[in-house]
Amino acid sequence: MSSSAEPPSASLDLIAYQLNRSPSLRLVAAPVQRDFMEATPMRFALRCLPMLLANQAGWFLLNQHPVMVVWNGGDQLEDLTVSSPPGVMRPATSHFGHGILTWDVPYLFRTPPGYNLCVRGPTNWPRDGASALEGIVETDWSLATFTMNWKITRAGVPIFFHPREPICQILPMRRGELEQFKPVLRPIESEPETHKGYRAWSESRAHFLRDLPHPESEAAARRPWQRHYFQGTTPSGAHAPGEHQTRLVLREFELDDSGGSPHEH
Structure with a gap:
């Protein structure tokens, strides 16, 4: 059973090149905790191992400043009003119209050859009035950054994004692996x-x-x-083959100012 507090020894590099000295979004390993799960009677939601593992599958990008948005239901850029406290540069904007709120991600990510980056909203983090849009980026070669976008779904109601709230979750995935599966139906x-x-x-x-x-x-x-x-057992007492995981232990991003990429050596 794999429940060690230490990450596995073998590693793949996931590099986040900082585009400025004070990035507007902080990178952290996604935690297992979710407020709504903790609030269930007797915390019964914490018994759902598939959800617990999904919670930890990736890294969060945390919002740093309060953001309030109001959408009037229209499709123009000006139909989405974005507000932040005085003196704070707005971390998110109306860039695409259609009630879409956009964060510029202040990193250029680099994954190992053959790995994409899945960019999505925080897993099992429901919120009212806004839905995260998801994308898959070829981060092993691209020199372009990407944005994180949320579609506002409730018109005429202020929607708040708070400091330290995750607005994005990233997850590396091997390119082409999904297409190798051969789906089969059998009785x-x-x-x-x-x-x-x-x-x-x-x-x-x-x-x-x-x-x-x-x-x-x-x-x-x-x-x-x-x-x-x-x-990791069946009702008869048989154990799951291989490594049964009860938690994920992801490394945190660490500052490396030595220059050069491990992928270039």
Whole structure:
């Protein structure tokens, strides 16, 4: 089970070339915490391992200054009003129209050969009135920067982006890997062992949910939730093959002013 607090020893370089000395967006490894998950009864959302791993899959770009936007529903640049406190340079602008709010990303990213950068909104970070737009950039060669964009979806209502709020999440992905997959549909009965295992899990789950509301039941007395997937086991006790991950440990960006790129050596 891979839950070490240390990143793996093998590494690939992800370089963020700073375009100025005081970047307007700070880069940090995406944390596991999400306020809405913490606020669920008994913090039950924290039992969802797929969400926890997705939360940590990448790096955040954090907004540094308060931003308020109001969209009147129109398509022109001036139909989106962007405001910041006096004396603060606006970190975001109306650049494309159509109610789209744009952040200039103050870095030129460089990934290893053959790797793209997926640029998206923060994972599992719902917000009212704005939806993040997503893109994939070939950052192993491009000399152009990219922008992070949010589509305002609620007209006539002030939308706030706060300091230290993530407005972007970046995630390297190998170019062409997705296209190598060959999707296949099969009846589950064609794989007897898989079918048997699925039925065992399904019956175990149904039994657990049926008994859980009854305080005198074994399900309620022993544990409030089944932990098979979290622990990397099946209901029969078999362990997941290979490395079962319960957390991701990403390195933080560190300043390197020595000059030169590891990819150039």
